[in-house]
Amino acid sequence: MQTFFQRSSLGLVFVVLVAVIAVSQVLFKGVRLDLTENNIYSLSDGTRNLVEKIEEPITLYFFYSRDAATGLPQLQTWATQVKEFLEELTLAAGGKIKLNIINPEPFSEEEDRATALGVQPVPLGDSGETLYFGLAGTNTVEDVETIPFFQLNRQAQLEYDVAKLVYGLSTPTKPKLGLLSSLPVNGGFDPMRRQPQQPWMSVSQLQEFFSVETLDDSLDVVPEDVDLVMLVHPVKLPDNTLYALDQFVLGGGRLLAFVDPFSQMAGPMSMDPSSQGPGPNSDLEPLLASWGLSLSNDIVGDGGAALQVNGPNGQPTYHLGMLGYTPAELNREDIITQDVDSLNMGLAGYFTVQEDASTTVTPLIESTENAAPIPSFKIQPGMDPTSLASGFTPTGERYMLAARVSGPAQSAYGEEAPAAAATGTEHLSEGDIQVVVVADTDLLADQFWVQVSNFLGQRIASPFAGNGDLLVNAVDNLLGSADVISIKSRAGYSRPFTLVEQMKREADRKFRAQEERLQQELRETERKLTELQSQEQEGNILTLSPEQQAELDRFLEAKLAVRKELRAVRYNLNKDVEALEGWLKFINIAGVPLLLIIISLIISRRRQAKEVRI
């Protein structure tokens, strides 16, 4: 009787265990503590704001073939994460989002619906089974936004992707951006390589969020539906355009201007000297002056932020005009630069605030104190970047490379509309403005911040600097919707071994100089050797004098020695990193065990000694 009781209570224990676990799975859903540094598994404030602002209800359809996913544990875990995230989002939206979780059976109506909404079926092995794992959303005006398939490698971007979808549905009329550029930001035709050019990634990325309209560089008035004008490298704009922009800004329109004393991207577009491109220096006068700013003619040289580039002989050298800025140089209080981790700029200018400026100027990017202006005529095609360093003395001043300008401003055209202006509109002589100016245009170009690769016809961007974030932040902020920003910054997360990278850079710098010296020595030795050998032929003497022979031998020996040293230098480049790796392996594998063994030996000795004494 007792064993029966015990056996049944043993069984009961495990039944209770399964029940407890099953109930807790349902009951404690979403109760969790997110210990990650950036709270990557919690809803961000941006998403919360976004869903709170939803006006018309949104319906989400989450398609997930649960049965087909049996046997794919990794996918199941990921699907659970997606499902729980969507449920949390729905909860936060307080009834404005309706979530339907659908398990589309093969050949069912749901399967047709999934395909119709753009969710992609993925074939599984040879069994002919297909898996649906995607999200579609609709709003009251029948707009459809879709995530065709939740890719495993986009787990970190889940919130960003879903929020983007919700954002698209909640703002059916996308805010409009007018783009006025003298550079081929929208792509074009490369006459040198005789092939079409892709649009710049920075601009392509903007088109994901905003509807972008290209503006003609001669316009009488900015179109009414444009909320923000983005100016890239304005050069010799016609008077009517300048006046239209002046009035647009004074009338409450927002403006984002990228101006540059030396735009690398504005170089000659073809071999034909008559089509020289727009010219390197931007010109936005008299507008800049009316906002209380002036743009330098010089570029900013910054020893504290110089990036490495390839010199004329292919060897890496630091370029004082190629700048890599970190959070220390970016304004951490302004939402535009708050979450930008790094920024690359090239041959940038700087702004100075005029004494009588009526506007408020907030610096967004400032150089380090190790900077000084460099006359832009020093920049020549194919020049050696080291030549910029000659005569460079840091002034100790921090130069302003980008700024937000707000507050009251006067029209650049005074009280009366100029003659070139279109008639029929009222002239504004003053107003509150909202403008962001950046003294560089090159930072928008792909090579400064992003690696673009082509994958099955899709362009995949892998950013290595935050230039794209800065642009999206600026546009989004100027358009008055700050929510996308905070979600944006959560994407893409890598934590490299900074120490190893620093060591590699250091080693590279140290040995580069040595290698250069040895190369020089080798060339010199070789030259002397050739000289000696040619003398020998000229003299037409078959045998060399003993002295000559000795000298020849000496040179040959020296040459060998130099080459050997050179090999050693190359080898040394990686030596420190390899030594570090070896040490770390030793410490982590054998360090604590050795320590333990020594301690336990000492303890057992003592014990033995004690026993002997007793």
Add this chain to the structure above:
Amino acid sequence: MNPIGVIFRRELAAYFATPLAVVFIVIYLMLAGVFTFYLGNFFERGQADLQAFFGFHPWLYLFLVPAIAMRIWAEERKSGTIELLLTLPITMVQAVIGKFLAAWAFVAIALAGTFPIWITVNVLGDPDNGVIVAAYLGSLLMAGAYLAVGVGVSAFTKSQVIAFIVALVLCFVFTLAGFPLVLDAFSAWLPGGIVDALAAMSFLTHFQSLQKGVIDLRDLVFFLAFIGAWLYACALIVDAKKAD
């Protein structure tokens, strides 16, 4: 003093009375290091996180924890000291908990010996230390679950070898539950809901979510309930078999 505390201290001190404890910890630490650097390619990955380190913990525990657990009750019974233990003024549950906590503390000490890797990753780069804290907690809880299985099995038999092998097999099943290997064996004759419940019993799924840096109440409940159930079962078995 609390009887659990007495048992705990006696047991923990017993571990370190023989060189076996040091041998065990040394093997554990060296294997963890070798796996991290050679199988996990910690250095080559160049990423300041401890994925390469924690990823191997389930497999390390799979062999090492049953080895600790096997002697806890089996030896006690074989040498007959169990009768002595039972004459003490403590309940069976207290004895089981005290012994389990001592073994768990021993594993925790071994785990604490891996601290150089935490320092290493902080020297090399800028890791997310919150994630590492959660992963260490997950690793400790998972070790506790392995240990609970091992203790329970150890109560069944006098033979340490049998205790080791049975515990190993059971732990293996619980590690892989939720993986096709185990699920396929059940899905043929069990309804889908129960198969899903089985998948939720896997150590791996719960450890993985802790390893990401999220302390989910469901994972905590799973590990603690699992440990509790096995310990209670262990107490029942010891009680039933005390006469053997």
